[in-house]
Amino acid sequence: MITFGIMTLSMDSENSYIDEIARHAQSCEMECFRFIPTSINPHSLQVQGKRFDPIGLQWVDSEFAIPTILYDRCFYGDDEHSKQCIPIVSWLKSRNDITFLGYGLPNKLDLYETLKNSVLSAYLPPSQLVSNCSIVLKELAIKKKLILKPINGSQGYGIYYIKKNEKTYHVKTEKQKNIISRIFPNETKLIQWLQTLIKQHKYLLQPYLELSNDELQPFDIRILLQKDEHGSWVERGKGIRKGNTGGILSNLSAGGSVIDFPSWSQTLPTAKYDYICYELEYIITNLPNLLEKEFMPLFELGVDIGVAKNGSIWILDVNSKPGRKVLFQTQPELKETLYQAPLLYGKYLSQTDLKERKRYYEKTLSH
Template sequence: MTANQRTLGIMTRCQGSHFIDKGYYKKLTLFGRKHGIRVFVFSPRRVNFSSRTVSGFEYKNGAWQSDTFPLPAFVYDRCFVGPAYRNYKPFVDKLQNDRNLTFLGHGLSGKWQVHQMLIHSAVLAPSLPPTEILTYSALQGTLDHYGSAIIKPMAGTHGIGVVRITECRGGYEISGRNKENKPFRRVVKEPGGLKTLVTTFTTGRKFLVQPYLELHTPDGSPFDVRVLVQKNGKGEWETTGKAVRIGDKKSITSNLHGGGKAVPLTPFLSRHYKPAMQARIEQTIDRLTGELPRFLEKSHGKLVELGIDIGIDTSGNVWIIEVNSRPGRTVFTMINDPAAQFHSITQPVRYAHYLMKERVGGY
């Protein structure tokens, strides 16, 4: 195997020398180096397809240094989806269609597409909230049936743009996080006012509508369970870790970027549920997160890791809230789980190492 065949490029959105998750990528680089794998970071917009090179950054001698690299043999896609992703997508698509490159996994395209895949699983479908593409009639239908609704961007992260709409005596109460991830609350009296507000809020982006689920503790703190599943050094799916993310009582989401905190799962459940209910919840979480990556991969194509967000309502029902193919791993630092923290960082390199060995039938 040539030196270039043992390269792993971390593809992400760079603005000059600025890119997020530098600490994580530094650890990936150092762990890869121990396995004889050269790891570097690059933007899909900085690829020269004619010379098959790319401008990027490599961590060495204690700092990130810019360089020009041959296109990597393997690509770890960390190019986060969001409003700016359209500026990167044509370049990402071209790289994905290059037969000489192997992506560890292909990023999920959006919440609606994921929902449409998972709904065909007999195991997963009962745990998916009823979901529709947002139109005013779909919103009104959800409010008429359930009394309250959640709208969320099809392509969004960190709880940004997630809004709860509830029928109340004075009309409709609207609360959530705006495009700047700041909490807000409004009351409008008439359906016309609601329609105007929702239309203005969602202009330029596609949203989904779902019933609002009571995903909070008895004292009103919103929470969810983040389960990180990853492929290991044998190419098999494995659960790396689980953590509960708890949001502020004033918020409707539990995202860490919105001011939430993380705690270990089992002690949290034991504080809020009786032993039999706790056992059933944990068994359900394990069953759903064991089934989901394999089922999703059949429809979507190759994946390398997933952050699966699980909701538990006040009756103890377990719901699949969201699936993210470019998950963060801060929660394991916050809950002081060094084993999960270590595996969350090293598994992508272990899986890349496995693929490299598979390509040449062993070194």
């Protein structure tokens, strides 16, 4: 029987989703395990984790060999535990006897540098690394409004909106579902704050795009793409994420809400709806293949698309470890499909000769 392992940084992470995958494992002729990367014994290569008991329908403590198919759901932070896990996962990715469903994507800057020379370049907000404060001040003098994003960020954490007024500077962010706003009286005070910020993390600078609806709520389109049981990319579904009025984020973790795509599309003029659908189809048809030409194989992608007030379409983010809340809330009939998808693709991988696939992509071992 195929051994299917799910890796997380905590045994309390994504429990409902992982439990449902495990319940479907036996029907896919798989035995399901879950563990934390640091629970691998480097000498015996045995893992202390949990095995799903398909009879009792529960997880039981177990020691087992590293599963042959791995689903990586590790979300890294700046904490010590993350720093311990990253090299272990990179080591696992280098092993020829283990296959990951997906090998992840690099940071936002590397992703931008790759896609800006592709057929999707027109959909990318111009981005540059913030190496010093003068870059931010120069762009503010021209554009008046900017967005700063951490290059390794996810779920909207650490994103800042900066606006240059006549004499003052307005900075806004969202933390724990609250909008936090601050006025700096002059350039000197802004520089002091910026210097502290960019010492802590690497940031990207982008122009501020008017991506809010008529109620001044930031919104975007979240599309979930996955590979099916034949290894082909398919769109599982899409929905609309709306943020707080006056906010800068539509992320659900920042207090956003969702509406289904058909309901939202009914509010649009027919010509605009047709145009948006055409653009979305062009993006999702090209994006996965472009990424897999440059980076290691992927299993799923969460693609966030912004629609500006002037009608322009923007790729805001591409995530190789997407959540499913948008689809669970707007298309609950997809739940069974989404629970089985990792297992069916894992089964496909186990029946495919992957040596050439792995060798071709070994130039990148991104976490």
